[in-house]
Amino acid sequence: MKSALLFVGDEVVEGLIENTNALFLKDLLNNWGVEVDEVVEVRDDLKLIKEALNYLLAFYDLVFVCGGLGPTEDDLTRKALSEALRLPLQFEGSLWDRIRSVLYKRGVVVREEHKRMAYIPEGADYIENPVGLAPALVIRKDKKVVVALPGVPRELKELSFLVLQKLVGEKKMDQLVRVFKIFGLKESEVNSLVKEIFTTFFVKWGTVIKDGEVWLRVKADPSQIELIEKQVRKAFGNDLFGIDDETLEVVVGKLLRGKGLSLATAESCTGGLLANLITNVSGSSDYFRGGVVAYLEDVKASVLGVSWDSIKKFTVYSHEVAKEMAQGVRLLIKSDIGLSTTGIAGPTGGTPEKPVGLVYVGLATKEGVESFEFKFNFDRVGNKKAFAKAALDVLRRYLIEN
Template identity: 35%
Template sequence: MWSSDLKVAEIIAVGSELLLGGRTDTNSVFLADLLAQQGIEVRFKSVVGDSVEDIGVVVKQAACRADLVLLTGGLGPTVDDLTREAVARVTGRPLRQRVQALRAIKASLASRGGTPTSFQLRQAAIPAGARVLPNPAGIAPGFALEWRGCLVIVLPGVPHEAKQLFTEVVLPMLAEKVGLREPADRRILHTFGLTESAVDQRLRSLFTQGKHIRLGVLASPLGVTISLTSWGQSLGGSGSSGPRKAATGQDRLVEKIRRRLHGYIFAEGQDSMEEVIGRTLTARGLTLSLAESCTGGLIVHRLTQVPGSSAYVERGVVCYSNRAKMELLGVKEKDLMNYGAVSSQVAGAMARGIRSRSRTDLGLSVTGIAGPSGGSPQKPVGLVYVGLATGRGCFTQEYRFHGDRSFIKLRASQGALDVVRRWLPVGIAKGK
């Protein structure tokens, strides 16, 4: 049907709310990642509003420079859902009520105990000649068609629907049509505790070594991430030795980076800090409880995003007030008076208190000043203390972060989890 040589993809997110605020496009993140695993590189992304004309402009432009164009959004039942119409117009394929689409919509609604309204039935109108892609997680079906030598695929905008439809329907279709291709070799190393400039200085002399490897250094509240990407198809130029050679070069480079950033790398690949800690706690049979002040529940929220976390997260308490710190954790009033709630001493007392009261192996605490108010010259906004109580004693760590309230909360949560990560291998054992 279409060219079997899909190298370059473009993703188009449709929706005025993506332009005007109220929603950010998250679909393109997992789509780009899944495409990279198929060796298909996303070179551009576009966002466009709910306008038949504007959608047409970006689809045309994408078809000029990409082999695969993925649209998400604008397939709903409301009057501002215009993707079907826009794709029909720009490709010159009029909309047709399709039996397969109708059947899929009715089946999907029946499973939720409903029948389609006349507006929902409009979702069965698909451009002529397009392949209907039934939606396994929702109502609106997607579709795929070939246009100007380019494969155009349209997915719903709801993230879990887009993900499931892409994974279960589109990926097998791509594999069947174009065959399996060498995936992009992508390595990601996540660090915490070094600035972007510090990472850059440690690695700079390595950056010229891997010419076929694209390097990226990215700072975020969660730390500095280093990425190395080599594309199977665009490497070497002459036959199959290219990718393999680059892969070996990439292995060596990753090994060198690991040595230069030793101790700061908390995860590799798609792993997050909370997943790494969850796996380590599970493997060692350890349980954890939390006492949060300035992070306000963010740490326990992050830990409990991981399926299965109920096995090691026994409880968490958010103690904003001094009274809650005394009642729930047994922090002494004189420590709060003498050192203040934001102090190494109180962080330690909070960690020991939550550990002993919950009878877990580890107790983790955070106290700090997230701002915007509450700071002083001695204790500025961004000052954060972390306490970790274990059977072998209690460690505390002081951090100073810069940024707004949500930035400081996020960075403090990461800093607290990093204390657990660093002490887990050496200082903590079950029942000690």
């Protein structure tokens, strides 16, 4: 099944906000076996919205329209849908009752303009918004399906899942997509292994690098997905850390919580990014005690207890300093595990012996202290992200093996 996305809003067209909805929807739809072949952005202009709708419906059987469903005068998507599809807007009393109830509970004065959200094209199905006001709309006409979603990211995410469940219930998807996430192998190594795995399967697949991770996207018949997953797990072993929306930080968090272990971080080159990833996970206070950003040499020495002898003899970009940082933060914050990063994010600071993209990850536990070397080749921000992911992967492997 092929589809197109239409995003409505001046702020989207002018680049005033990042269109995170587009990235989310494309990934979600791909994972449900729905190909996204075209993405269009238009201003809050009735004529432009209608023209874009008519254009997309000429080529696609499924079109998602995002934004423009609110109560204000520049929310024009409902009217555009009505005119483009020649379906008059009808007032839905039960929907209006629900919208008023939510407004009352929020302590918001109910105004006449709120009523706009209760008008939907004739014959459309609506799905109530579990986290907002404007519902999702599912409109069928002439063997075409148009789905309208609110533009607020949280609302769009919640409703898009509900819409897809409804659509999949009506029509079996021809293919499903799984994304297998791998760390510790080069993209070329992943590709070589995949070619061996898929000799007996008829699948479409591809790889992409994401912050040092390699994502393997596989599109196959739903009846094959389970067997494919077993083969991928067998081939990649511990290099495979997650599937679909699983992240390293979530996987590590589950392992720490399951083992009842606490963690502290000492960061130099990642500048707090490692701690940020860890604390992005809800409930991370169950296992994360805290962290130190020790960017300069004297902070490494005075706060974490890194010896000046090690700094002078080996430089801060070394196994020795990484290990002392990890042990220092473990003792300082009284955690079961200390995890550290020290390296060269670039673009300056590298040498032939210590190039840009080099990072050392230290791991201190009750069993002892280790360090690991990684090399990446991204820009400064990309290297920092990869460094943080490398540290998480070091910790993940330790937790799996011990």
